[in-house]
Amino acid sequence: MNMLTEAQAWKVLDTVADPEIPVISVTELGIVRAIDAGVDGLRVVVTPTYSGCPATEVIARDIRDALLQAGVARVDVEMRLSPAWTTDWIGEPAREKLRAYGIAPPGQCVPPGGALPLRFVPRNIPCPKCGSTDTARLSEFGSTACKALYRCQSCLEPFDYFKPI
Amino acid sequence: MTEQTQQASPEHVEYVLRMGDNALILGQRVSEWCGHAPVLEEDMALANMALDLIGQARMLLTHAGRLEGRGRDEDGLAFQRNEPHFRNLTLCELPNDDFARTMVRNYLFSAFMVLLWERLLQSRDAELAAIAGKSIKEARYHVRHAGEWVLRLGDGTAESHARTQRALDYLWPYTAEIFADTPADAVAEDARVGPAWSTLEQDWMAMVVPVLEAATLSLPARTPFRSHGKVGRHSEHMGHLLAEMQYMQRVYPGANW
Numbered sequence: 455m456n457m458l459t460e461a462q463a464w465k466v467l468d469t470v471a472d473p474e475i476p477v478i479s480v481t482e483l484g485i486v487r488a489i490d491a492g493v494d495g496l497r498v499v500v501t502p503t504y505s506g507c508p509a510t511e512v513i514a515r516d517i518r519d520a521l522l523q524a525g526v527a528r529v530d531v532e533m534r535l536s537p538a539w540t541t542d543w544i545g546e547p548a549r550e551k552l553r554a555y556g557i558a559p560p561g562q563c564v565p566p567g568g569a570l571p572l573r574f575v576p577r578n579i580p581c582p583k584c585g586s587t588d589t590a591r592l593s594e595f596g597s598t599a600c601k602a603l604y605r606c607q608s609c610l611e612p613f614d615y616f617k618p619i
Numbered sequence: 620m621t622e623q624t625q626q627a628s629p630e631h632v633e634y635v636l637r638m639g640d641n642a643l644i645l646g647q648r649v650s651e652w653c654g655h656a657p658v659l660e661e662d663m664a665l666a667n668m669a670l671d672l673i674g675q676a677r678m679l680l681t682h683a684g685r686l687e688g689r690g691r692d693e694d695g696l697a698f699q700r701n702e703p704h705f706r707n708l709t710l711c712e713l714p715n716d717d718f719a720r721t722m723v724r725n726y727l728f729s730a731f732m733v734l735l736w737e738r739l740l741q742s743r744d745a746e747l748a749a750i751a752g753k754s755i756k757e758a759r760y761h762v763r764h765a766g767e768w769v770l771r772l773g774d775g776t777a778e779s780h781a782r783t784q785r786a787l788d789y790l791w792p793y794t795a796e797i798f799a800d801t802p803a804d805a806v807a808e809d810a811r812v813g814p815a816w817s818t819l820e821q822d823w824m825a826m827v828v829p830v831l832e833a834a835t836l837s838l839p840a841r842t843p844f845r846s847h848g849k850v851g852r853h854s855e856h857m858g859h860l861l862a863e864m865q866y867m868q869r870v871y872p873g874a875n876w
Binding site for chain 1: 659660663664667669670671672673674675677678745746748749750752753754756757760764
């Protein structure tokens with residue numbers, strides 16, 4: 455028997471942190487797509503961030519563990535690819551948390567089918583520490599696949615930029 | 620992921636398997652750079668893109684296994700098939716050689732994949748369309764990353780130009796295979812699973828030629844040479860790649876950690 459309603463289950467998942475970016479939850483990241491109550495448990499639909507993201511399996515396990523611990527008898531985590539995850543699903547409060555944590559939040563996504571400029575490096579990413587837009591990209595890939603490494607030319611601090619995808 | 624209930628045609632399976640094998644084998648090649656790239660930033664970039672490819676391979680091979688309906692999963696397909704059963708383009712299995720060849724190959728291949736994924740967004744195979752929706756985002760930065768390097772190396776120093784031209788001369792004949800259809804292409808196109816790959820050649824040329832020219836590279840002439848990885852006739856390099864990739868599962872079948 456279920457001890458939790460769907461709304462309560464969402465609240466539980468609000469406390470499950472992203473394993474790589476512990477200041478935001480899996481719900482704030484926008485990867486929990488649905489929670490359905492069944493007869494004998496809950497089904498949680500999750501969408502992966504990147505195809506090869508090694509955190510995906512950890513996230514599925516953390517979600518299952520949190521709900522089991524909250525008293526749900528049975529938890530099925532289902533992976534769903536479509537619609538594909540986009541950083542546009544990260545809400546404003548979570549973007550603020552990223553900034554406070556030292557990660558510049560993602561800009562708006564390029565719409566699919568748009569132009570593919572070469573020699574194009576997104577500039578003017580505001581430094582999450584001092585707010586200066588005088589910043590430069592050091593590496594397109596940073597500590598994880600989803601982040602790029604930047605440096606602020608003003609306060610000279612390096613920082614991660616959550617890439618829009 | 621949704622279970623496939625009805626049996627798919629062998630050509631449909633082949634079409635998906637070919638894509639899975641391309642991603643797997645190129646992912647294996649790109650991962651060889653881990654710890655060896657010329658600079659740390661590229662080491663991370665290449666490792667990350669290899670992971671993307673292997674992630675795509677997992678989705679595609681899982682799907683191919685379900686379509687086939689013989690109970691083979693992603694691991695069974697990746698680690699327990701022999702060389703003639705792999706359907707990847709020969710282009711994907713060629714050795715990395717230097718950084719220039721790696722970048723030119725990544726560019727030529729991912730430019731094709733951007734075009735193919737775009738078309739597969741409309742596939743009647745809903746799972747393949749979903750995989751396309753995910754993978755196209757990654758292919759778009761793969762082509763940008765490699766394209767930036769092709770420009771920088773081609774239009775760079777005399778040494779980098781010479782190496783990039785040598786890489787293009789070496790790889791170009793193998794790109795003909797991409798657009799040489801097999802029976803799987805016609806069946807996939809009729810069933811609206813995906814386009815026959817030959818139909819993408821013009822768009823691909825329109826995409827890559829201006830970049831190669833901007834990189835001051837000269838385009839090699841097309842020759843009658845054809846490679847045949849897509850139908851399981853691979854180069855001498857494939858066996859070595861598989862020996863390394865499959866070693867653990869061959870020695871300890873079903874090993875897990």
